[in-house]
Amino acid sequence: MALLQEDIDQIQGIVKEIISELPEVLNANVRYEIDLRERTIRVEEELKHQRELMITGFNQMEKRFEQVDKRFEQMREDMSKRFEQVDKRFEQVEKRFEQVDKQLEQQHKEIMSIHQEIKLQMRWSFGVLLGVGGLVVALLRVTT
Numbered sequence: 001m002a003l004l005q006e007d008i009d010q011i012q013g014i015v016k017e018i019i020s021e022l023p024e025v026l027n028a029n030v031r032y033e034i035d036l037r038e039r040t041i042r043v044e045e046e047l048k049h050q051r052e053l054m055i056t057g058f059n060q061m062e063k064r065f066e067q068v069d070k071r072f073e074q075m076r077e078d079m080s081k082r083f084e085q086v087d088k089r090f091e092q093v094e095k096r097f098e099q100v101d102k103q104l105e106q107q108h109k110e111i112m113s114i115h116q117e118i119k120l121q122m123r124w125s126f127g128v129l130l131g132v133g134g135l136v137v138a139l140l141r142v143t144t
Contacts, residue, residue, distance in 0.1 A: 015034070
């Protein structure tokens, strides 16, 4: 139950009247005590206010840390997704390289096949050339 400012003012007025009626020495000590009590009360109220401000600040910091944690978690998930996409892309590139390797092997086989055919034709040509040359030499010897 909090007192209204009017009530506080009224109580202070009554206390001041009672104090003013007391003898001067007693009056000085009482006033000093009242001043000390008022200062103590103000300090306690200010400390309470500071404590409330600190609690509010700590709560705000905690909320901010939670937001930062959520952001880091989201970034980690985004990075994981990106790495998965990169992995898929590498797999596609690897499949493409395998296709290129198969095509190169096929071309190599075709080139080797053509090489064998050319080799066979050269042997036949060389054999025919030697045979025809031998016939020409034999004919020239027979006619001479």
